[in-house]
Amino acid sequence: DQQVKQNSPSLSVQEGRISILNCDYTNSMFDYFLWYKKYPAEGPTFLISISSIKDKNEDGRFTVFLNKSAKHLSLHIVPSQPGDSAVYFCAASESGTYKYIFGTGTRLKVLA
């Protein structure tokens, strides 16, 4: 049973426009969420996180929104740049478990 789902395997966006990547989860005990970016042949790199006590966290061009009632989070990238083209994973964790459950990833392609 997939506890963290990224239902869009791929997304194409024009350079300069907004990219919105979505993630849904089923376990209401999850209270910390992260986004990672992965380039081919490299390990994932941490991008941004959000705690369940917040509904928004912003870092430069990246903003993560959390809707706890809908068990949904999204990553917004504005403006999108060609260098943002990568696979994006969302991950969730329950306090004290130290286990991170990852989604299957969304491949973002930003077109120049």
Place this chain on the structure above:
Amino acid sequence: GAGVSQSPSNKVTEKGKDVELRCDPISGHTALYWYRQRLGQGLEFLIYFQGNSAPDKSGLPSDRFSAERTGESVSTLTIQRTQQEDSAVYLCASSYVLQSYEQYFGPGTRLTVT
């Protein structure tokens, strides 16, 4: 400074053979994690270490999998009697402390079992 390194980067082995995968975490990082990514799937959590202790081994897929860590440094993931379904990229990550959510990943070891 040096990041997380893993060796080998690629490993091709015959079904039934044992393999050992190595992870060198970032110096000073007390927590270490192993993940597996099969083709077309997300990262599957396997095990974490706090120092050289692994409190929860329930993520390991079968008893053919084992992991060790020497102090707060190198870790090895051993797969005995490899099967074709073990083919995947095995990723290692480390963090300063277990309570730190930001993990730093290595480039992974691509294991192919023929």
